[in-house]
Amino acid sequence: MKKLIEVLPDKTALIERSLSLTLEKITTAIEQRGQCTLALSGGSTPKPLYEALAQQPLPWEKIHIFWGDERYVPPDHPDSNQGMTRQAWLNHISIPAENIHPMPTASGDPTLDAQTHETELIQFFQVGIGQFPAFDVILLGMGDDGHTASLFPHTEALAVRDRLVTVGNKDGQPRLTFTIPLINQARCVIFVVAGENKRPALAEIMAEVSDEQAYPSRSIQPQGELWWLLDAAAGE
Template sequence: MSAYHLVVAGSAEDLARQCAETIATSIDLALAERDRAQIALAGGGTPRATYARLGQEHLPWERVDVLLGDERWVPSDDPASNARLLRETLLAQGPARSARFHPVPTDLPTPADGARSYADLLRQLCSGETPRLDLVLLGLGDDGHTASLFPGTPALAVREQPVTVGEGKGLPRITLTAPVLSAARRVVFLVSGAGKRQALQRLLDPEESPERTPARLAQPQGEIWIFADKAAAEALEG
């Protein structure tokens, strides 16, 4: 089982800064070894400030492929779109505008078509029998889900495909599967808010079932970093 390294930030600004710096360092390390780096980023409101800071990092962004860990099956201009979030933050201005962004194609006839198309893209971009990303940034839902791997859903059991169709909160979603999350060279969680307190406790509990807390399905070879604010980590401190 992977070990977890918890970093508790003293403020929202510190949380965004530390997470952005960790992502930037991972990109630097990857580009020192390979011509291109591939990272998959999370959606939701929590990483917005992190992406704004990361977008200002002076990196060779033209050599970076930016993907999504998951996406809701909505048009790319929908307020719920993770692609829209990245275009409004990371890719909006500054050095990161030159990154190569690969959104999930949500304009295809069905979510299954979108999943197959994104799986093909992942295989083209990443090495390994299971596509290996340099970094995956994950969020944590109050129900223990991560990406679009929700408790008790069929997506949790998908092992043969890198991308599958998930279902959560009434919407079809496209999500990376557990084997791809676990194949990443670095996995980072970003967790914020008192509503995530119980889910974070469950994530760190070695006895916790991945069926109830799918975030525990991410089991890379290296240490998993968790950046959390005080509200989320309050019960764990001390």
């Protein structure tokens, strides 16, 4: 694993750097493999990044969009990661509908929907049962509790090592989430983190020794590159 940490002066600079790095990784993936598989994070921090990506003249037919986690709500719900991304970005570009791979949330059974999405990933990447596909880029955020995707401290999802997608739990609310081994198979993972409230958790995550159960983002150790892009408030 190659770990790189950059602290940007403010949130504007953080988004600009996130954009340039994401574009670089998309371009490299398309040059090397003919397409790019990109998994997105939710939350407020990446929204301006998605708005900026909507302005880029990219070969959208060669880019496949996934999400690293999703709240268990319909796509038109205000809390939906998919919904936010479509409004900020995907509705404004000419990307083929079949290149967008949202997590299903409609069956009423989160476990069943997690299995359905796992099957889609296995078929899309053409990997065998028990194998983990390698995403080109996975964008992640981090909560002030140290969680990432929907991998929350001291929850059952942290222990899942034999699935690609599982059910996370936030205060009793189910969410779908990539598992730790799936994220760690990625060629490039980019954390985009802003805000002074993230500092205590970041200190634990960057420490020589700490508890991965308490700070799940510590568990993200991809086989490729690991980027931490921080604004000065988070990373000074």
